[in-house]
Amino acid sequence: MSRDPLIKRKTALSYKTREKTVMRGYNLSDLAEEGYSFSDAMFVLFQGRIPTEAEEKMLTYEMGSFLEHSMSPSAGSAIAVTAGRPNLPTAVAAGVMTFGGVHGPGAAHGYMMNKYLERGQKEGKSVDEIAKELVDDYMDAEMPVMGMGQPQHRDGDPRAEPIHLKQEELGTNGIYHELQRSIEKHFHARRKKEGKSYVGVNVVGAGNAALSDLGFAPNAAWCIGSVSRGYSCAAHAVFQMKKGRAWAASRSEPMVQMLDLSMIKYAGPKDRTVPTQEERQEYAKAQKESGEYRKWVI
Numbered sequence: 001m002s003r004d005p006l007i008k009r010k011t012a013l014s015y016k017t018r019e020k021t022v023m024r025g026y027n028l029s030d031l032a033e034e035g036y037s038f039s040d041a042m043f044v045l046f047q048g049r050i051p052t053e054a055e056e057k058m059l060t061y062e063m064g065s066f067l068e069h070s071m072s073p074s075a076g077s078a079i080a081v082t083a084g085r086p087n088l089p090t091a092v093a094a095g096v097m098t099f100g101g102v103h104g105p106g107a108a109h110g111y112m113m114n115k116y117l118e119r120g121q122k123e124g125k126s127v128d129e130i131a132k133e134l135v136d137d138y139m140d141a142e143m144p145v146m147g148m149g150q151p152q153h154r155d156g157d158p159r160a161e162p163i164h165l166k167q168e169e170l171g172t173n174g175i176y177h178e179l180q181r182s183i184e185k186h187f188h189a190r191r192k193k194e195g196k197s198y199v200g201v202n203v204v205g206a207g208n209a210a211l212s213d214l215g216f217a218p219n220a221a222w223c224i225g226s227v228s229r230g231y232s233c234a235a236h237a238v239f240q241m242k243k244g245r246a247w248a249a250s251r252s253e254p255m256v257q258m259l260d261l262s263m264i265k266y267a268g269p270k271d272r273t274v275p276t277q278e279e280r281q282e283y284a285k286a287q288k289e290s291g292e293y294r295k296w297v298i
Contacts, residue, residue, distance in 0.1 A: 013045065024048045039063065042227075046220045054170040055214055061166050062210050063228040065159045066105070066203060073098040078233040082240040091241075095233030096226050105225020109146040109208045110218025113179055127175060131182030135190060145187055147180065147205020156200030163206040172213055180209035 014023040021028045024044050031041060036050070039060040043051040051059065069075070078095035082088075099105060112134070120130030138145045150157040164181070167173040184201050191199065204225075211221040275283040 026050075042224065043214075046224070047215055051214070054172055058167060058170050058172045058210060059214060059224075062163060062207050063224065065163055066207060066225055066228045068232045069229070073103050074229055074233050075236045078237040079240045079244075082237040083244070085241070088234075088237060088241065091237035092230060092234045095236070096230050099226060099229070105207075105222050105229070106204060107218035107222040109204055110212055110221055112146050113176055113209070113212060114218065117175065117179060127178050128182045128185075131179055132186045135183060135186040139187075139190055145183065147183065147208065148187055148201055149199045150202040156198075157202040157206075159203040160201045160206040163203070163210050164201075167210050167213065172210070174213040176209040176212035180205055 014021065016022065023041070025048075026044060028041070031044070037056060037060065039056050040051060042063075043049070043056065043059060074095040077098050078091045081091040081094040116130050116134045117127075119125075119133075120127065123130075125133075135145055150160075164173075164177065167177050180201070183205075188198065191197070207225065208218070208221050211224065212218075216224065
């Protein structure tokens with residue numbers, strides 16, 4: 001029985017010499033010199049190819065949308081762990097480790113889509129038909145339809161629909177986008193028929209559809225989401241380490257302070273308008289010269 005020669009190798013991802021670090025055949029310094037972004041490098045790392053401009057923009061958009069979600073279990077865990085003053089990566093890891101079935105990125109939604117798409121292909125059914133089967137299967141079994149609903153955004157996840165629209169705008173929407181849209185249609189129709197309230201798509205449903213259409217496998221999408229939110233966990237941990245007190249629930253604070261997220265109050269900048277790309281240079285220059293930003297630096 002012949003074996004794939006790659007199996008004998010230590011890795012097929014990268015190697016380094018004194019002169020360079022090569023990832024998937026590309027010199028990382030050359031990629032940077034040519035202006036390729038972090039998202040481009042992520043694409044090369046996971047898929048072994050340079051993405052089109054539209055693919056890079058979609059990945060950047062999706063990662064940016066998922067970057068932060070305020071006092072979620074991941075942020076709260078990073079803050080709580082930092083209060084004990086361990087090494088900083090411990091707090092970041094604690095935040096990322098909260099990702100599971102109801103919080104953060106996951107692979108289950110992607111595997112669900114793949115399972116039903118494969119079934120539809122075998123049975124000769126359309127994407128819309130298989131989407132209805134998916135919804136009926138889950139709802140008949142009284143199981144939540146993955147990708148639908150968000151406990152904090154009961155009127156609809158504000159991150160989700162814009163991801164769908166960005167896919168359509170960039171032309172990166174494919175069969176996964178089509179399936180997710182159909183799932184939402186049949187899900188809403190069935191809930192309405194049963195007299196139940198509206199429940200919208202969440203960022204995992206929209207985001208995983210976008211990542212799947214870009215060619216990322218469910219586990220790869222899971223990793224990309226974890227990396228994105230990991231930066232947020234790191235920022236919360238660093239902020240607590242720099243601005244907060246070690247083990248804050250000591251004398252003047254109640255013992256539940258680190259566990260009751262409602263007691264963690266936002267004290268950052270007031271809402272600001274995001275400048276357009278045309279305004280960006282002048283805006284950034286004025287912001288830097290004013291020095292106002294320094295109070296928020298961590």
